[in-house]
Amino acid sequence: MYPPLVLVLAIFFAVATAIAALSSPLPHPLDPLSPTELTEVRSAVLAFSLVASRPISFHYVGLDEPEKPDVLSHTNAAAAAILPRRAFVIARAGGLSHEFYVDVTNTSAPRVVSHGIHDGPGFPMFTTEEQVAAGQLSREYPPFRESLQRRGLALTNVGCGVFSMGWFGKNEARRLAKVQCFIVAGGTANYYARPLEGVTLLVDVEKLVIVAYRDRAAYSVPKAEGTDYRAGKAGPPFNGAVPAPGVVVQPEGKGFHIDDHIVRWANWEFHVGFDMRAGTVISMASVHDADADLWRRVLYRGFASEIFVPYMDPEEEWYFHTFMDAGEYGLGVSAVPLQPEADYPANAAYMDGYYVDADGKPVKSENIICVFERYAGDIAWRHTGVAGPIAPITEVRPDVTLVVRMVVTVGNYDYTLDWEFKTVGSIKTVVSLSGILEMKATNYTHVDQIRDDIHGTLIAENTVGVYHDHFITYHLDLDIDGTKNSFIKNTIIPKRNTGIRATGGAPTPRSYWTVLYEVAETEADGQVNINGAPADLLFVNPSKKTKVGNEVGYRLIPAGATATSLLANNDYPQRRASYTKKQVSGLYAEQSTGDDNLAAWSKRNRRIKDEDIVLWYTVGLHHVPCQEDFPVMPMISGAFELRPFNFFERNPLIRTRPPGNSPNCSCSFGRSG
Amino acid sequence: MYPPLVLVLAIFFAVATAIAALSSPLPHPLDPLSPTELTEVRSAVLAFSLVASRPISFHYVGLDEPEKPDVLSHTNAAAAAILPRRAFVIARAGGLSHEFYVDVTNTSAPRVVSHGIHDGPGFPMFTTEEQVAAGQLSREYPPFRESLQRRGLALTNVGCGVFSMGWFGKNEARRLAKVQCFIVAGGTANYYARPLEGVTLLVDVEKLVIVAYRDRAAYSVPKAEGTDYRAGKAGPPFNGAVPAPGVVVQPEGKGFHIDDHIVRWANWEFHVGFDMRAGTVISMASVHDADADLWRRVLYRGFASEIFVPYMDPEEEWYFHTFMDAGEYGLGVSAVPLQPEADYPANAAYMDGYYVDADGKPVKSENIICVFERYAGDIAWRHTGVAGPIAPITEVRPDVTLVVRMVVTVGNYDYTLDWEFKTVGSIKTVVSLSGILEMKATNYTHVDQIRDDIHGTLIAENTVGVYHDHFITYHLDLDIDGTKNSFIKNTIIPKRNTGIRATGGAPTPRSYWTVLYEVAETEADGQVNINGAPADLLFVNPSKKTKVGNEVGYRLIPAGATATSLLANNDYPQRRASYTKKQVSGLYAEQSTGDDNLAAWSKRNRRIKDEDIVLWYTVGLHHVPCQEDFPVMPMISGAFELRPFNFFERNPLIRTRPPGNSPNCSCSFGRSG
Structure with missing residues (x-):
């Protein structure tokens, strides 16, 4: 990612409007903090006498x-009301990272219930305000002005970012x-396409001073022409392909209901939260298990915990481009208002989110989560009985x-983070990447x-789209039909038929494969490179079995984008993100050292059999840019699916009524059937 | 797959209606043979005096x-009229496989222009008629009647298949x-769930005689209850999840035009053919390249060439279940009429197909190919300029x-074979599996x-869902911007920074990766296991370059289902389907030996650099069944995408006008803009 850019002379930085505190009804225990609560958290921290x-x-x-x-x-709701409402706060004061737990159960009497100093390496996310301020430091810095002068550039033509x-x-x-x-002249909105290559400042973002300056080399500035992506600038002519307009019409209205933060749809019910670091939290x-008439839990909590994006250019101005977008910039803070009928179809509903500015005041982000039903022409199940006694069926x-x-738009890149719920019982998580490449x-x-x-790749004149990776890591606290779960690796192993029935063979000329069932006893057992030996990865509840005795479970199915990191194990960026060869990043990602990430935690090697386990799954892409990625990238996607595996007694959709026009629908029933 | 089933006593086998010959207009050179032409082919073969x-x-x-x-x-069309119209015919007569080329350019004077005898191993596809007849052989066979009697079964309760x-x-x-x-009693349509386990007949399907009989062992017959998948039998109650109805409405009508077999949509144009073995042929x-205002070819021809489905049970009744659905049963012959608003949305159009019966007479398959625009709420590209001089954008x-x-329903399994065309220039091929498991x-x-x-897996009482694989192989004759192409393997290789600029390093502490560009010189170089070292696989036209000098190309992107065969290399099923460890099957798949498949052809190791090359890509799944697959399987999918890579000078959709409600749409233009 590139950070948000700040003009050197004029600030046009768009900060979402700080809003007044509002009162809110009784929250669900997992509801994000309301503006009122956020305001009270701020008061309590500011009133805390020990800092x-x-x-x-x-x-x-959060x-x-x-x-x-x-x-x-x-x-x-009534029962929930007796649970305390608490905030966790990370604030900087006096050069230290302070951690506060603030109780806002009684919003008229908020109080700090715990305070500590973070004394390990790493720092919290940047605030928007300090990025804006640090981006402007160069403007009064004589060596920077000289660098610009040598290149024939005016100060007004340059913007900088942190x-x-x-x-x-x-x-x-x-x-x-x-x-x-970057050069912001030339009338293009795509300043990322026009870097001021060769110049780097080192700044103290807290003291707002320049610590070091380097003007290593000068390079041609790529031309502005052909870089703009705004409709009115890229065309006319608007000769790009436009399919016929299409609108999903739902004659009976939307099929889902949103009750504050709870979404109910078909056979699913879940809570949608928002966090300024993680963004959407499910x-x-x-x-719902129709045969048993029971609601059965699958996922206690899931969110994108980190996006690690290392670039692959060792050059002085590029080697440190090893971003952790969640821990350094915040996915929630970076979530953007969605564009109706472009970012989502007309049949969607949306939600807002609240975070805080550097001063601790609540900021409203409007329309940043949308919920919609996708009618994509897919098939849930089918069969044609082409022959037999009762054919055709x-x-x-x-x-x-x-x-x-x-x-989530973290500077240049736009990540679309989808959670898909399927009637068959699957949860599918899709990451799609668009936006603007980092260009050299x-x-x-x-x-x-x-x-x-x-x-x-030379993607335009004077423009290199730099090689890089994207590793999007999900924190998935699975609760497959209850809290205590085990992780099973069903490795698919080749076998040679012995020919002898007594040893499990048969007198036939065949090789075949079978399944080796292995329970992961410890965290070390639970680390898997899915590009290795073929295996079905299952999460089961060993205390719950189907009628014929299978452990109820869910299967993890990767769907593309299974790249793992190729960086050397002892390389610094890899030490921070060592989970990208297997799997989580810690809380203090900015300048973090890897001491608090999942790979480090896993070395403690806790028992994970029949425990409350968390799956961290990383979607990974090696990105070799191409000219089509210029000046703005078409979407590319990666995904994974959590799918029932012996969770239901049988296909949960077998008793689904067919669409109204089914020829076999001699079983007269109405819409409510 | 299981074959279509035939009742032992009564035949209810549904054969599509044989139709009368129709006259047709001037065909495109790639149009499938019309009913008139098929009829004339038959006449010519029957009149051919040498057989x-x-x-x-x-x-x-075909x-x-x-x-x-x-x-x-x-x-x-005018030019095409001078090309000959010819059929290729495989027919059995006198115990031999005859190959005919028949010229039907002049339908009133069809003639065999070439005749030969296939003298290698392997046989052509089964005809429907011989499957029906062979399935009935058991009914008068005393040992079979005795087997039934011992099990307390009546002849009327059993159906058999080839x-x-x-x-x-x-x-x-x-x-x-x-x-x-299988047991067809009990009122269920799902006879595949109730095998007559332990009994196997060996028959000569041409002479229609029983060659061998074996009743090895008797097993419990799984109960009929809970197996039926028909709406009126599975329910009531219809308690499966039903999302709200939704219909795609296109206020300006469909965006595609079908002119006989040519489909035109957005920036795509292609021909849709039908073949009784391969099914859909694209x-x-x-x-269309909007910037150059040129139509540029991507794919000369693509089709599913084989579906190899080996089962993993070495037992006597199971070891030979190593099906090749295209070569043995025919994907086109097995294509089923699609169900409106269930198999496809309301905004679809459809096409018919024609094949021949055993007597050579044309058979019409109605509504077997559908074409529709999918409005799935996807995003082609996006960017939010969150900051900077011209923000927000x-x-x-x-x-x-x-x-x-x-x-395609080959007995028990239903394969949905989708070709997806995307405005960004991608062709995506998706295989989805549903239908009924083979159960033991x-x-x-x-x-x-x-x-x-x-x-x-024990998926129900007395019922094992047997382990198996699905390998769906595509023949893709790529013509990336012209006929002569090369295959490039861009291997992503880890590098350790040397620290010395002169050797390509930089004085920075980094490991990184770079891309090793390798042209496949021969077919052997072109064989790739994509689960190996990470690599971008490209197909380029080395004689065409972009303005900045990149070879124009397309990239192959696997999207899940990348399993390769785990059978031993010297195992017989694997020898027939040896391409499943890399990639194509020959023409005579039934009892084929692997002598004419792609792996064998590749041993000739022809030069493939800057030639007219064909890509065979295999989508592979290891299938460990689960209870949710019973009594009918929810869809699972695998896919791959062919995506432009330096094919266009830039993002081909950069000049696409935004939807009407775009806030940045100050560039007034109408629908026709």
């Missing part, structure tokens, strides 16, 4: 969720960051999917001139 | 496509096949996909009773 340093800068405020057993035993500097072995006490700049997703059940979508200015204008490794 | 043996049984009749250069130079017997080292001169049976798919282009769908009867009623390997 006297000023200013206090708020970097994170719900401190009650413990799982408490939430599970307080699902109705780049996290990663971690390369040195634990800094200061919150340092790099600042790099909790308590339960599926055709039974088909069309499929509809419920989508919960957020778009080069003097090359044609491939024939290139003799060395340019660490990317 | 005197009777009966002549028609196993395959278009003998003109050579590619001829087709490419005759794209308009199972291809695979190839296990012995080249048969006779067309032998296995016959296995030809001459070209994408949000530009989003919604995405719509054109789908060409066929459903067992005496077990609970998992706790099982001590040995049952080669599957």
